[in-house]
Amino acid sequence: MKNYQAGQLRNIGIVAHGGAGKTSLVEAMLFNTGAINRLGRVEDGTTTADYHPEEIKRQITIHATLVPVEWKDCKVNLIDTPGYADFIGDVKATLRAVDSAVFVVCAAAGVEVQTEIIWNIIDGDKKPRVVFINKMDRENASFQKTLASLQDNLNGNFVPLQIPIGEAETFQGFVDVVEQKAYQYETNGKVKEVEIPAGISGELATYREKLIESAAEMTDEALEKYLNGEELTKEEIITGLKLGIKEGKINPVLCGSANKNQGAVQLLDFVVNYMPSPEDRSTEPLSALVFKTIVDPYVGKMNFVRIYSGRLAADTPLFNSTKNQAEKVGQILFVRGKTTQPITEAWAGDIVSLVKLQNTDTNDTLCLKEKDVKLDPIVFPVPTLSVAIAPRTKGDEDKLGNAIHKCLEEDPCLRVEKNMETHETILTGMGEAHIDIVLEKMKRKFGVDVVMKDPRVPYRETIRATVKVEGKHKKQTGGHGQYGHVWLRLEPLMDKEFEFDEEIFGGAVPKQYIPAVEKGIREAMAEGVIAGYPVTGIKAVVYDGSHHPVDSSEMAFKIASAQAFKKGVLQAKPILLEPVMNVEVTVPEGYMGDIISDFNTKRGRILGMDPLGKYTVVKAQVPLAEMYRYAIDLKSMTQGRGQFTMEFAQYEEVPARLAEEIINQARAAKEAAEK
Numbered sequence: 001m002k003n004y005q006a007g008q009l010r011n012i013g014i015v016a017h018g019g020a021g022k023t024s025l026v027e028a029m030l031f032n033t034g035a036i037n038r039l040g041r042v043e044d045g046t047t048t049a050d051y052h053p054e055e056i057k058r059q060i061t062i063h064a065t066l067v068p069v070e071w072k073d074c075k076v077n078l079i080d081t082p083g084y085a086d087f088i089g090d091v092k093a094t095l096r097a098v099d100s101a102v103f104v105v106c107a108a109a110g111v112e113v114q115t116e117i118i119w120n121i122i123d124g125d126k127k128p129r130v131v132f133i134n135k136m137d138r139e140n141a142s143f144q145k146t147l148a149s150l151q152d153n154l155n156g157n158f159v160p161l162q163i164p165i166g167e168a169e170t171f172q173g174f175v176d177v178v179e180q181k182a183y184q185y186e187t188n189g190k191v192k193e194v195e196i197p198a199g200i201s202g203e204l205a206t207y208r209e210k211l212i213e214s215a216a217e218m219t220d221e222a223l224e225k226y227l228n229g230e231e232l233t234k235e236e237i238i239t240g241l242k243l244g245i246k247e248g249k250i251n252p253v254l255c256g257s258a259n260k261n262q263g264a265v266q267l268l269d270f271v272v273n274y275m276p277s278p279e280d281r282s283t284e285p286l287s288a289l290v291f292k293t294i295v296d297p298y299v300g301k302m303n304f305v306r307i308y309s310g311r312l313a314a315d316t317p318l319f320n321s322t323k324n325q326a327e328k329v330g331q332i333l334f335v336r337g338k339t340t341q342p343i344t345e346a347w348a349g350d351i352v353s354l355v356k357l358q359n360t361d362t363n364d365t366l367c368l369k370e371k372d373v374k375l376d377p378i379v380f381p382v383p384t385l386s387v388a389i390a391p392r393t394k395g396d397e398d399k400l401g402n403a404i405h406k407c408l409e410e411d412p413c414l415r416v417e418k419n420m421e422t423h424e425t426i427l428t429g430m431g432e433a434h435i436d437i438v439l440e441k442m443k444r445k446f447g448v449d450v451v452m453k454d455p456r457v458p459y460r461e462t463i464r465a466t467v468k469v470e471g472k473h474k475k476q477t478g479g480h481g482q483y484g485h486v487w488l489r490l491e492p493l494m495d496k497e498f499e500f501d502e503e504i505f506g507g508a509v510p511k512q513y514i515p516a517v518e519k520g521i522r523e524a525m526a527e528g529v530i531a532g533y534p535v536t537g538i539k540a541v542v543y544d545g546s547h548h549p550v551d552s553s554e555m556a557f558k559i560a561s562a563q564a565f566k567k568g569v570l571q572a573k574p575i576l577l578e579p580v581m582n583v584e585v586t587v588p589e590g591y592m593g594d595i596i597s598d599f600n601t602k603r604g605r606i607l608g609m610d611p612l613g614k615y616t617v618v619k620a621q622v623p624l625a626e627m628y629r630y631a632i633d634l635k636s637m638t639q640g641r642g643q644f645t646m647e648f649a650q651y652e653e654v655p656a657r658l659a660e661e662i663i664n665q666a667r668a669a670k671e672a673a674e675k
Helices: 022-032 053-058 085-097 113-123 143-153 198-216 220-227 234-246 264-274 397-410 432-446 511-527 554-571 589-601 630-638 656-674
Strands: 009-016 065-071 074-080 100-106 129-134 158-160 162-165 173-176 181-185 191-194 251-255 287-296 300-309 311-313 317-320 325-328 331-336 339-343 345-347 351-355 365-367 385-391 415-419 424-429 450-453 460-463 467-475 482-492 498-502 538-546 574-588 605-612 615-623 643-653
Touching: 009 022, 009 085, 009 113, 009 264, 022 065, 022 074, 022 100, 022 129, 022 264, 053 432, 065 264, 065 331, 065 351, 074 264, 085 113, 085 287, 085 300, 085 432, 100 113, 100 143, 100 264, 129 143, 129 264, 143 158, 143 251, 158 198, 162 198, 162 251, 173 198, 198 220, 198 234, 220 234, 234 251, 234 264, 251 264, 287 397, 300 331, 385 397, 385 432, 397 424, 397 432, 424 432, 432 450, 460 482, 467 554, 482 511, 482 554, 498 511, 511 538, 511 554, 538 554, 574 589, 574 630, 574 656, 589 605, 589 615, 589 630, 615 643, 630 643
Parallel strands: 009 074, 009 100, 100 129, 129 251, 158 251, 498 538
Antiparallel strands: 065 074, 162 173, 173 181, 181 191, 287 300, 287 365, 300 351, 311 345, 317 325, 317 365, 331 339, 331 351, 385 424, 385 450, 415 424, 460 574, 467 482, 482 538, 574 615, 574 643, 605 615
8 A cells, every 4th residue: 555645645434323323334435446356244244343352253343453455545544443342442542543523323223322421522622524324225214313313312413415215125215415416326335317206305404404504604605695685605614614624613414325235435535535644744843643453373463553643664762651661563554454564665644564573552652852742632431341360270379360461461451460358359240241351352462261159349358346355375385385375455446557556564464575476466357357368457455464474475475466366356336347439420410310229229328410411420428248240230221322430439338237147158168178
């Protein structure tokens, strides 16, 4: 592929709700540009964009995939994106890398949840958007209902530039509102001009007026002419349309059927003629952002970069300003799906892949060391569904560690941590499908079979009463024995985890053994008393005891103090504490009642509600034990329209009935482990 300058480039994200036909539309565009010689099908697992095994198996897009095409002396960098909420991270990365987006909407289903979510994401920066109403040949397809769905659910000025001729089984062509001409589809994406059907003349007049009015509002001269009742020329309409698209004030609407290769050619023409090219910054110093990373089994680590300025050549000495480290380009690759081709250079505005960079990851800025710059990072969504994972086969811990490392390199929406209290590896992702696919990938690519379960809740134990308790460790074995004897006072402590003091008079417990007393208490606290969870919120005071001049030792006093502590906790009205989280849920107003009712069943406390446009933010405090599966519950309650965040608030007492159940389970597990 030849080099293209900024004015010849178009960077387009193809976005939609899952099942709207994004990948089929991309396949049709590839076919019509000659990039492929036959149309693949999602159902057959033969499309260019969906080539990963997990995508072929599930027949859905999981990864954002770069698929450039050449059309009318332009390079169009298409990026096919996932349509399901679990993989929204790749959509956000794509929207950062591209300059415009094509929203694909099913003519039978209308605007669906993920379309709303992605539209709202992109709405903030007003990037140009065109809507392609797909599946016009499908049963129950309706252009008018879909247009109404766009207007009702999305914030935009939707201007139809095509009117379908027929719908469902009668769909056969379209009327071009700009040119005021009708076209009928032939084979292989071609069209022939026909007479405008008489029944469409009214629609054409309405949409033509909408187009002219929207275009006129883009410039003072055109608006004055329009308000004075003068006709706008075709050139003035096109100029206003282009300006409105660029500024995000006009959202054109096209139509077709990707599966029948109807409308893809016209969409390509529209992208080249109307969608803006990147800003020409080729004479400025190099700057590029890594927006995606994959680990290819053959090529190795591949960093996909959007070049914002300058020239990138294979011999360019790079500097990673995010990590403050030098990098060396191994190769620059032109990438189309899973096929790659080495190239010698790329210019500002283009999207390419770099291989074998040693210290570079997603969200890193690459530049020249002498012209240090840092580009704003992509703000990825915070994962909310956590599971505990472990290798199915003992001895595979190292393989699991390597698999986790590689998956984290590829997926910025994945979190892994080692919980030092529960000794579990906690994997946190965007949802069930996300986690399932990560575990499948670990098995397929790295040969480690993983089991998962809900994480253990990091409970705590504490006391509610003050007690005095004795501990004595005495052992005579002939020769040196063991002797340690202490009296402890245990008190509830509200504002600290632990405090230790000594009130020994007269040397009842010699000074050199006091640290051993504290150590014995701390070790007993870590082990737990009533259910094996760490003890917190206790002040321990050693105030008396006795010693033996020969048999006493640090070990003896450590054992005596641990025994006293455990006995004392059991006498001091022990209780179980659980972590409680601050939770904020953002949902459309209509779901607020369901959210509140659900929190009530989860032992939650509603703290307040704040309006946020069409949404409501519900604030609550909820026990962590009730929140591990909340990502799934919220998705079910709101059809995917809700989002939530949570952070630790404080520990609170577990209700007695639940505490008894948890304690019994812990004891049973301990007994089973000891057998």
